[in-house]
Amino acid sequence: MKTTKRIIAFSMMVIFVLSAFLLSACTPKEPTPPAAGDQPPAAEEVTLNIFQFKVEIAKELDEAARAYEAEHPNVKINIQTVGGGDDYGAALRAKVQSGEEPNIFNIGGPQDVEDWMTRLEDLSDQPWVGQALEGVLSGVTVDGKVYALPFNIExxxxxxxxxxxxxxxxxxxxxxxxxxxxxxxxxxxxxxxxxxxxxxxxxxxxxxxxxxxxxxxxxxxxxxxxxxxxxxxxxxxxxxxxxxxxxxxxxxxxxxxxxxxxxxxxxxxxxxxxxxxxxxxxxxxxxxxxxxxxxxxxxxxxxxxxxxxxxxxxxxxxxxxxxxxxxxxxGVPMYWAVNNKGSEAQKAAAKDFLNWLYTSEKGKDFIVNKFFFIPPLKGYEGLEPKDPLGQAVKRYAEAGRTMPxxxxxxxxxxxxxxxxxxxxxxxxxxxxxxxxxxxxxxxxxxxxx
Structure with a gap:
């Protein structure tokens, strides 16, 4: 796939990082996008398998999944974490080759988009897309279509x-x-x-x-x-x-x-x-x-x-x-992708879970206060990083002392x-x-x- 056909204009990394910290203070609060419930998964029983790389949030992500299940009793979420000392990319390839394809998985930037394009669900219509900070979606956008949700800014x-x-x-x-x-x-x-x-x-x-x-x-x-x-x-x-x-x-x-x-x-x-x-x-x-x-x-x-x-x-x-x-x-460390090979019910539930995690009030609490993430979206006013390392990243970003x-x-x-x-x-x-x-x-x- 030619680069010129698959990539939209790129906004510099420093711009979106600065946006992450300055928009909440400098722009009026935008209406909160529809959260879980506005695009409900199918009423039938659905099992979601998530294969993710971030070992640091393995326990907290599982807690978030249980919180989502409590609100959506028809959805069961299984999470497998492979990261740290293990090669996530190799593990993901092996997982798919074994026939155990996850419904939600992680990709990096443009190289991973090319490698996994045949399994990427188009997420352009998702509520969180309009809340994305400038530049954070450029590496996962092809021909105007958005294929993944950014984890966070790190x-x-x-x-x-x-x-x-x-x-x-x-x-x-x-x-x-x-x-x-x-x-x-x-x-x-x-x-x-x-x-x-x-x-x-x-x-x-x-x-x-x-x-x-x-x-x-x-x-x-x-x-x-x-x-x-x-x-x-x-x-x-x-x-x-x-x-x-x-x-x-x-x-x-x-x-x-x-x-x-x-x-x-x-x-x-x-x-x-x-x-x-x-x-x-x-x-x-x-x-x-x-x-x-x-x-x-x-x-x-x-x-x-x-x-x-x-x-x-x-x-x-x-x-x-x-x-x-x-x-x-x-920058953005990784992105959440939805596997287009899943059933319609699984794809709907996967999209709803990610939307809930990043736009609902309970999900935002997990993102900022339990995952210790710097959010990649607007709508987190009043949820500034409380930990010293998150604050340090904010300090560098606000001073313009960053590299992409x-x-x-x-x-x-x-x-x-x-x-x-x-x-x-x-x-x-x-x-x-x-x-x-x-x-x-x-x-x-x-x-x-």
């Missing part, structure tokens, strides 16, 4: 513990570029090694933890900092037949800074065994490390371990050395299976950085043929 960077920084005498407000970040990390590292912070933080072992086993952390999120300076949007990345990898050295600097100041600094191959739980639940949440590359989605998980620590978190920029140094990537998410336009599997794997080889010492970059560039070109 931002990521270097999440850090403010209490540890304060104890180390580091002023986070002074960190605005790579040089100041590096200086702060070296100061922190020195104080940890000297034992100066041990009394207050007995678990503290290193400045960073690096979850290199999670190739989405390295091959998608970390690499996005570099490629967001090469491509204005995911649509541009999707259209690219090759890459220059202009800022490969800046990406290397970010990776090296983390690896060189991690518990495995002297044996970096071990970083390839560090997973999300080790980085988050057994890392920053217990104050074993002070900084990790993650986003506002970790708040709920850290809160479940230690609420005091969770409320002491904030986000530092991810500086692309010599290019854009004071910003964080902000372009990794949704990478060739299918390239970010995790190619670049993420090359980064693992680099960390283990099996390959030089220059060769990792060369291999990744060649594979992009091959995968675009």
């Amino acid at each position: 931002g990521y960077g270097f999440v850090y513990n403010k209490a540890i920084f304060e104890a180390a005498g580091i002023n986070a407000a002074d960190i605005k570029d790579f040089a100041s970040l590096e200086a702060a990390v070296k100061t922190l590292d020195g104080k940890i090694k000297a034992g100066e912070l041990k009394d207050k933080f007995p678990n503290l072992k290193a400045a960073f933890e690096v979850a290199a086993r999670e190739t989405w952390v390295t091959g998608l999120h970390a690499s996005n900092t570099a490629f967001s300076q090469e491509f204005p949007s995911s649509l541009d990345a999707y259209a690219a037949k090759s890459i220059e990898f202009k800022h490969a050295d800046a990406l290397k600097a970010l990776l090296d800074l983390q690896a060189d100041h991690s518990p495995n600094a002297k044996s970096k191959a071990k970083l390839n065994a560090v997973d999300y739980a080790t980085q988050v639940d057994q890392g920053i949440a217990i104050e074993r490390v002070a900084i990790i590359q993650q986003g506002n989605w970790i708040y709920g998980g850290v809160k479940a371990v230690d609420e005091t620590v969770a409320n002491n978190l904030d986000i530092l920029p991810m500086p692309v050395k010599g290019v854009k140094e004071d910003s964080i990537p902000v 998410w372009v990794f949704m336009g990478y060739p299918t599997g390239w970010g995790m299976e190619v670049l993420g794997t090359e980064i693992q080889k680099y960390l283990s010492g099996d390959i030089k950085w220059e060769d990792a970059v060369k291999n990744a560039k060649n594979q992009w070109t091959e995968m675009r043929k």
Whole structure:
């Protein structure tokens, strides 16, 4: 499918992010769109199978499903979550190939739209479409038709513990570029090694933890900092037949800074065994490390371990050395799609559930106060982010210090299976950085043929 036929005009990511936070304060409140009940599912008994990737909300999403069932006794919802250390895209393909097709599933940006087009229900007539913030639907719109509902708006960077920084005498407000970040990390590292912070933080072992086993952390999120300076949007990345990898050295600097100041600094191959739980639940949440590359989605998980620590978190920029140094990537992580292979009753119920989740008052409460999402729609006046990481993303967005998410336009599997794997080889010492970059560039070109 040609890009020129399948993609409408793209609005810059910064615009829709700013809209997310400023429209509620600057524009009159629009009428709430019809919620559940205005487009009721069929009266017959219906079972919905949801296959979703976001492990951080697995428990809360199940609670939301039970709340919906209580209002719609003819609908039964089953939810399966595959994410974290698992490849959701591969798992979804396997699920479909097995004949167990979910009624609701997740897709990314334009590349996933092409890959799954034969199973995407047209959602253009759904009430929430008119409430979407500017730009959030561009990557899932083809020939004027909208095929998915955005999960939320997220931002990521270097999440850090403010209490540890304060104890180390580091002023986070002074960190605005790579040089100041590096200086702060070296100061922190020195104080940890000297034992100066041990009394207050007995678990503290290193400045960073690096979850290199999670190739989405390295091959998608970390690499996005570099490629967001090469491509204005995911649509541009999707259209690219090759890459220059202009800022490969800046990406290397970010990776090296983390690896060189991690518990495995002297044996970096071990970083390839560090997973999300080790980085988050057994890392920053217990104050074993002070900084990790993650986003506002970790708040709920850290809160479940230690609420005091969770409320002491904030986000530092991810500086692309010599290019854009004071910003964080902000964008839409995934979208909800409805499988057009389901029965008419299943499709109706699936659409109604998603509409209920994002437009009903009970659903909005789940979105903001239980999922800790930054909403992608209007109509959430008075429901500002309450957690410190959501507030941090808001702060960056309002200051215009953001980068777009372009990794949704990478060739299918390239970010995790190619670049993420090359980064693992680099960390283990099996390959030089220059060769990792060369291999990744060649594979992009091959995968675009």
